[in-house]
Amino acid sequence: MDNVEKLRKAFAEALQISEDVITDDLKYNSIKEWDSVAHMALVAELEDVFDIMLDTDDIIEMSSVMKAREILTKYNVEFS
Template sequence: MSKLMPLADVFASALAIDAAQISDNLHYQGIPQWDSVAHMQLIAALEDSYDVMLDTDDIIDLSSFSKAREILAKYGVQPQ
């Protein structure tokens, strides 16, 4: 079994932000870099990192770090 990349690292890389900024309170409205293009980069990074294919409703609903955990759990993924 391969070790999953920590979710905070996926967010930091996709959104080009410092990992220190990432907490369960991170929401797209609080990060100016989290625009529509960055959102799709984040979706692609999540799908690649955790080998899932998010459905459209989940892509639209993904609006925070904690929501990403919730969505990934639906796909059987429990990232760090």
């Protein structure tokens, strides 16, 4: 499974939504499933899947799927 797929699955698992809904444009608080509680679950899921520990600044900045992708790149997670 490549990292793009891992990212989609992580979002789907943490937010309890279908992978079909997950696009780069999906934004924090734009759907009821991605609220502040789910955001914490998402952080936990991403850290687990990619075996990293995110800085608090990055958690605050993670406002969309696209942004998550950018932030993860800083942690040496590559997206082809």
